[in-house]
Amino acid sequence: TLDIRLVDAIEALAKALTDSLTQPGFLESNASCFPLQPWSSGAQVLSNVMSLSSFDSGRGEISYNSTTGFFNAHGVEIVASFTEQVGAAARFELSGRFSSGSLTKLFHKSGGAFVFPNTFTGFNNASIVACAPPLHPVTTVKAELGNRSFIGTGYVPDIVEYLSKKLNFRYVLKKPDDGQWGGPVPGSPYFSGCVGEVQRGIVQLGAGTFTKTTLRDSVIDFSADLFAEYNGILVPKPKPSTKMWNVFYPLSWQLWLCLAASLFVAAFCVWIMAYYSPFSAVNLQLECAITDEVNYLEYLWTVTGCLMQQGQDFYPFASSPRISLCFWFFFVVIIGASYT
Incomplete structure (x- = not known):
């Protein structure tokens, strides 16, 4: 904003100088430092600056406000690209206007106003395929739908349902094609199971109690932990030592x-x-x-x-x-x- 105001001031001064050149009696420069001699036409240029009104700078109109002693702030319109669906062509939308030191957001979606329309607020009702290996009781198959997709109940389907409402997407749960959770395949850069399907882009989401390992983390991204399970090893407690020899x-x-x-x-x-x-x-x-x-x-x-x-x-x-x-x-x- 300060840069725009500075350019406006320079253009206003240039406009005043240009107008002064056409006026009779104007002297380009008779100023001197030694001896001190003011520019006799300086008052004429200042008068032209103060009388400036509705000058079109290409970004808006510039006018001198005699009450405030400043140039009136003009409006700057903001146009940004917007993609309505994943993979769809982008279009430009009027998303904001800056005027008199304040910003007005003009683009509205998902119940909010934005200057940048592509600010992530959800998946815009996109369809997502989630690979969810059945494992009772976290993922239980309620009904088969064909093509290895199913309607499920349990902890994992409930989380996917909650995320779909919050992030605005539709989803389909499916079993892994090979029935595996996901591990390295000898001679292949792709993993098996759900991990491999996410890696290859067959599905967009893996939903289940996946163990986070270094190998899996090298090919896919894990979300924050929603459920943690720990394993422990039981060993005999050592006999208490005699205090006499502790020294x-x-x-x-x-x-x-x-x-x-x-x-x-x-x-x-x-x-x-x-x-x-x-x-x-x-x-x-x-x-x-x-x-x-x-x-x-x-x-x-x-x-x-x-x-x-x-x-x-x-x-x-x-x-x-x-x-x-x-x-x-x-x-x-x-x-x-x-x-x-």
């Missing part, structure tokens, strides 16, 4: 054995570095030296306390055993995070 379940037994062995290995590594390091307090013969610094059992107790997050009584004096203990601290953090 060991987060880790496997192999990991518990490796963890126990790592206590002795880590304690030995720290002890051997402290015992032979020339920078330990004992080897330096410092006054603060204690024999626990070179005692293997003390280091075994230290790494065990770290694993239990209980701290320790002393730290080795040399850097090498201290760094080894730091690696053990990181290992304890990782094991704790995995356990919890």
Whole structure:
């Protein structure tokens, strides 16, 4: 709408300029910026714009409204194609009119007004063949009609009847020609049963309790689920475990054995570095030296306390055993995070 109004304004200005060219005393341009000189004929062009009335732009008449100071909005008629029946030739219908900033819908069908007549509201009383494999009680054959068509009762025929009223179509229920629901056929791109008939276009609808599989979904479209049936497998319930051993379940037994062995290995590594390091307090013969610094059992107790997050009584004096203990601290953090 804004684009149309802009084109109208440009055409109105062009019309005013054209009219001004035929008037005596009109100067095409004597305007200047340096020095400032207004266009002496500008007022004449403006007067022609304001006196514009009933100018035919090809889309409608343009007139200047002196009360509002704007051009009057003109009407735009909308024509759209309409197909009355599936497969029938389309025809053009006057479907809407835009005037004074409002849209009026002129095409009416199915109790509603539309700007686009082919807006889907139903199948326009088209005839649809639905393939419905008999399966009691969802689809029960009430009467045979010939050519494998039938009158049915049950859950599925009721749904098709409801859809026919809502979507405006007529239908015929038929059995599948081969009596199958639908599955892959070796050496053929088409499925058997109702699925194959929908795939080949013999019928327009498959109505029944079809199981949605990946293979079927690759050749036909399924609607939203109207009925869901689930299958379950019954297995014996496992015996409840003894609560006394639940503390060991987060880790496997192999990991518990490796963890126990790592206590002795880590304690030995720290002890051997402290015992032979020339920078330990004992080897330096410092006054603060204690024999626990070179005692293997003390280091075994230290790494065990770290694993239990209980701290320790002393730290080795040399850097090498201290760094080894730091690696053990990181290992304890990782094991704790995995356990919890």
